[in-house]
Amino acid sequence: MSAPYAKLPGWVDYGVIPLVNLIVAFLVAGLVVLLVGQSPIRAASLLIEGAFGYGEGIGFTLFYATNFIFTGLAVAIAFHCGLFNIGGEGQAYVAGLGVVLPCLWLDATMPWYVTIIAVVFGSSLMGALWALIPGYLQAKRGSHVVITTIMFNFIASSLMVYLLVDVLKPAGSMAPETRTFLEGGQLPKLGWLMNILGLDIGGAPFNLSFFIALIASFIVWVVVWRTRLGYQIRTMGFSPTAARYAGMKEARIIVITMMISGALAGMMAINPIMGDQHRMQLDFVGGAGFVGIAVALMGRSHPVGIIPAAILFGVLYQGGAEISFEMPEISRDMIVIIQGLVILFAGAMEHMFRPAIARLFTTLTAASKPPQTAETE
Amino acid sequence: MSDIAIELKGIDKSFGPVRANHDINMAVRKGTIHGIIGENGAGKSTLMSILYGFYKADDGDIFVDGRKVEITSSSVAIDLGIGMVHQHFMLVENFSVLENVMLGAEEGQILNAGIQNARADLKRLETDYGLDVDPDAIIEELPVGIQQRVEILKALYRRAEILILDEPTGVLTPAEADHLFRILRQLKDQGKTIILITHKLREIMAITDEVSVMRRGEMVATRTTSETSVEELAELMVGRRVLLRVEKGAANPGEVMLSVENLSVRDSRGVDMVKNVSLDVRAGEIVGIAGVAGNGQSELLQAISGIRRAKTGRVILDGEPIHVTGEADPNSLRHRGLAHVPEDRHHMGLVLAFEEAENTILGYHDDPKYLNGIFLNIDAIRADAAEKCELYDIRPPNVRLKTANFSGGNQQKIVLAREMERDPKVIIIGQPTRGVDVGAIEFIHKRIIEMRDAGKAVLLVSVELDEIRSLSDRVLVMFDGKIVGERSPDASEGELGLLMAGISDQGEAAQ
Numbered sequence: 001m002s003a004p005y006a007k008l009p010g011w012v013d014y015g016v017i018p019l020v021n022l023i024v025a026f027l028v029a030g031l032v033v034l035l036v037g038q039s040p041i042r043a044a045s046l047l048i049e050g051a052f053g054y055g056e057g058i059g060f061t062l063f064y065a066t067n068f069i070f071t072g073l074a075v076a077i078a079f080h081c082g083l084f085n086i087g088g089e090g091q092a093y094v095a096g097l098g099v100v101l102p103c104l105w106l107d108a109t110m111p112w113y114v115t116i117i118a119v120v121f122g123s124s125l126m127g128a129l130w131a132l133i134p135g136y137l138q139a140k141r142g143s144h145v146v147i148t149t150i151m152f153n154f155i156a157s158s159l160m161v162y163l164l165v166d167v168l169k170p171a172g173s174m175a176p177e178t179r180t181f182l183e184g185g186q187l188p189k190l191g192w193l194m195n196i197l198g199l200d201i202g203g204a205p206f207n208l209s210f211f212i213a214l215i216a217s218f219i220v221w222v223v224v225w226r227t228r229l230g231y232q233i234r235t236m237g238f239s240p241t242a243a244r245y246a247g248m249k250e251a252r253i254i255v256i257t258m259m260i261s262g263a264l265a266g267m268m269a270i271n272p273i274m275g276d277q278h279r280m281q282l283d284f285v286g287g288a289g290f291v292g293i294a295v296a297l298m299g300r301s302h303p304v305g306i307i308p309a310a311i312l313f314g315v316l317y318q319g320g321a322e323i324s325f326e327m328p329e330i331s332r333d334m335i336v337i338i339q340g341l342v343i344l345f346a347g348a349m350e351h352m353f354r355p356a357i358a359r360l361f362t363t364l365t366a367a368s369k370p371p372q373t374a375e376t377e
Numbered sequence: 378m379s380d381i382a383i384e385l386k387g388i389d390k391s392f393g394p395v396r397a398n399h400d401i402n403m404a405v406r407k408g409t410i411h412g413i414i415g416e417n418g419a420g421k422s423t424l425m426s427i428l429y430g431f432y433k434a435d436d437g438d439i440f441v442d443g444r445k446v447e448i449t450s451s452s453v454a455i456d457l458g459i460g461m462v463h464q465h466f467m468l469v470e471n472f473s474v475l476e477n478v479m480l481g482a483e484e485g486q487i488l489n490a491g492i493q494n495a496r497a498d499l500k501r502l503e504t505d506y507g508l509d510v511d512p513d514a515i516i517e518e519l520p521v522g523i524q525q526r527v528e529i530l531k532a533l534y535r536r537a538e539i540l541i542l543d544e545p546t547g548v549l550t551p552a553e554a555d556h557l558f559r560i561l562r563q564l565k566d567q568g569k570t571i572i573l574i575t576h577k578l579r580e581i582m583a584i585t586d587e588v589s590v591m592r593r594g595e596m597v598a599t600r601t602t603s604e605t606s607v608e609e610l611a612e613l614m615v616g617r618r619v620l621l622r623v624e625k626g627a628a629n630p631g632e633v634m635l636s637v638e639n640l641s642v643r644d645s646r647g648v649d650m651v652k653n654v655s656l657d658v659r660a661g662e663i664v665g666i667a668g669v670a671g672n673g674q675s676e677l678l679q680a681i682s683g684i685r686r687a688k689t690g691r692v693i694l695d696g697e698p699i700h701v702t703g704e705a706d707p708n709s710l711r712h713r714g715l716a717h718v719p720e721d722r723h724h725m726g727l728v729l730a731f732e733e734a735e736n737t738i739l740g741y742h743d744d745p746k747y748l749n750g751i752f753l754n755i756d757a758i759r760a761d762a763a764e765k766c767e768l769y770d771i772r773p774p775n776v777r778l779k780t781a782n783f784s785g786g787n788q789q790k791i792v793l794a795r796e797m798e799r800d801p802k803v804i805i806i807g808q809p810t811r812g813v814d815v816g817a818i819e820f821i822h823k824r825i826i827e828m829r830d831a832g833k834a835v836l837l838v839s840v841e842l843d844e845i846r847s848l849s850d851r852v853l854v855m856f857d858g859k860i861v862g863e864r865s866p867d868a869s870e871g872e873l874g875l876l877m878a879g880i881s882d883q884g885e886a887a888q
Contacts (some may be wrong), residue, residue, distance in 0.1 A: 226752055228752075228753060231735065231738075231742055232742065235731075235739065238728045239725075240723045242727065244707070245707060245740065246707065246740035247711065249685070299554045
């Protein structure tokens with residue numbers, strides 16, 4: 001009947017609209033750059049150049065993207081269940097323990113491909129456990145996960161400071177970090193992969209976690225769209241009353257979904273710890289948990305959208321660092337502004353241009369073929 | 378001044394590829410009641426939304442009082458003297474009548490003067506049109522019939538000369554509907570023009586002077602009401618001959634399959650919605666529960682089907698008790714042969730965002746035939762859905778189409794196919810034809826009778842009294858959470874109507 005929005009073909013919905021949002025975000029960001037008296041064109045070319053122009057840049061871009069794929073998937077699967085997990089940051093932080101402990105334990109005796117199995121298991125378990133409590137409170141007590149997961153971010157942050165400073169720091173060291181892992185606690189870099197393409201990643205920490213992220217993306221797709229659990233999750237997300245009608249165990253589904261979400265966020269910790277620094281440092285998550293929200297929004301909570309969205313944010317991180325290095329007038333904070341604008345336009349205001357594009361699209365199609373009469377109803 | 382209040386010429390409106398209104402021409406004469414009838418999705422609401430400024434027509438002209446106008450927003454419509462009474466009331470529940478009437482016409486930042494004026498105006502309107510409402514009553518404490526009167530007052534307060542009413546009787550008892558019609562006639566006598574949108578043929582015949590029929594976005598005919606018949610209008614609406622009354626033989630009741638004993642249900646606010654209800658449904662009979670919406674029917678169905686906990690009472694399904702006060706859950710009840718077509722198919726019976734096929738397993742997602750271990754067997758699910766599409770004539774027969782894109786009637790058929798094809802022992806059905814087009818109603822009614830003749834026990838709840846009377850073998854009337862009487866389906870509408878209003882067998886208000 002009177003649908004408020006016209007239906008658009010998939011390529012418009014998933015291609016044109018995000019692209020328009022992105023372009024607008026960059027135009028506004030350009031204005032900001034102009035305001036501080038700098039050339040937006042130079043900034044833009046530095047951004048692209050820094051992120052894509054050379055092997056090392058690409059390596060960094062994909063390294064950051066790996067983080068965002070994990071946290072984006074974490075937010076996305078919770079979205080499918082109608083839950084807003086803002087706690088990816090804390091879940092990943094605590095999951096650092098699930099990476100560090102197996103590494104410290106096994107790195108001298110085992111090769112990396114044995115350690116990584118324990119690490120994947122450990123990090124997802126720790127992340128899942130950290131998300132279990134808010135999930136349980138939501139399911140049984142009705143405490144909103146938005147509130148509890150934010151709280152748990154703070155708890156995680158304090159807990160990890162304590163553990164790093166008082167427990168995990170080697171005696172005599174001044175830095176709040178663990179010891180550096182030996183060979184068996186280091187994931188191989190993917191330099192060879194880039195070499196095939198004729199690129200040299202130099203010092204970029206692009207590593208095997210990227211493949212783990214891709215595998216996780218595929219598993220998320222299978223779970224959400226091809227399993228009974230996923231069916232229940234989506235039913236809950238779209239219509240809790242329909243789930244109740246169908247006799248689904250709501251509390252159980254909420255808890256399980258939050259645990260999967262936490263596990264995905266937790267695996268993010270593998271990338272910086274085992275893939276890059278080979279030790280755990282303070283605040284190694286660095287906001288990736290929050291960027292995951294924007295990535296999930298922009299990627300429409302679908303792995304196929306999340307991967308490119310994560311790469312886009314990788315570009316912003318890496319290219320942004322390049323800009324602030326080359327153009328000292330544009331500070332680090334300006335880069336955060338630009339990232340914020342992308343989140344604003346791509347995430348929060350994703351439907352702003354939809355009506356206009358829909359109207360344009362309708363006129364274009366109407367010109368080419370006569371519309372049918374209402375037949376679906 | 379012409380004698381045409383509103384004229385529409387060549388109105389076109391498309392939503393994407395769907396033409397909701399196509400070349401609509403219509404003239405409404407001043408001082409008449411003009412009905413617009415059509416199936417759901419025929420474009421009635423779209424047309425009225427254009428008239429009230431919610432949508433802008435792609436093409437065509439609107440004339441009010443012979444002047445060409447551009448209605449760009451509802452405030453323009455109000456200025457032109459067009460008022461609208463929506464199907465779902467637009468009232469602030471915890472405001473008084475007076476405050477609701479003033480809303481959006483406060484006359485400045487300081488309310489005092491506005492309140493004085495509004496109170497005086499309201500007084501005048503009440504005496505002029507016999508719309509007696511206490512201006513200081515709080516909306517949520519008023520019965521729906523009165524709330525609707527407040528909506529009408531709101532429109533009149535804004536000096537509406539043309540009143541549009543969208544499905545006004547859906548929430549009213551027969552007596553309240555009669556009262557509404559009396560008010561409308563009085564308004565007409567005072568020179569107001571009324572446009573009545575409905576899908577109930579009987580109302581059209583009862584009150585309108587002229588009637589326009591819409592079908593699939595087009596205005597197919599306009600008739601003078603006194604010169605047409607229910608049969609002709611039904612045929613115009615659907616585009617083919619329809620059977621208005623279901624044919625059914627005598628019931629052949631067997632064993633008691635569903636027995637409810639002293640069931641009470643309390644809702645989340647702590648109000649007792651179902652009070653000590655007892656009833657039996659036998660195999661091979663249809664028991665209908667008549668009543669105005671909101672008298673506990675929903676809660677009753679939800680308690681029996683395990684969706685909502687009951688406070689006290691017992692329910693016995695085919696000889697085995699259901700733990701309605703504790704452990705009962707819809708899933709296990711389904712496996713025990715209790716099928717449930719819920720009242721609210723949009724939020725309960727279906728997940729509108731799902732593909733059609735995904736909805737055919739809702740509630741049966743544990744059935745091994747749809748699964749490969751923990752994975753969904755997509756092929757089996759789609760094949761099963763396609764089979765049901767064929768069996769129930771669900772259109773379009775595209776199992777991958779999003780459910781929201783099916784019409785109301787076809788959505789309901791998706792639910793019915795899922796629940797009926799399971800060969801249940803007992804089937805409880807809420808509002809089987811709410812928002813369903815005439816053609817599909819015929820089909821759905823036939824299926825329900827077939828279920829009965831196949832020996833199922835059917836418990837039917839509907840706010841459409843006609844539906845209850847034509848389908849049921851026994852009619853129970855529910856009012857204020859209680860069963861206030863049992864009648865044969867041949868009982869007169871007046872008699873049932875009195876029961877529905879709470880006038881019980883003893884001839885006193887059952888409060």
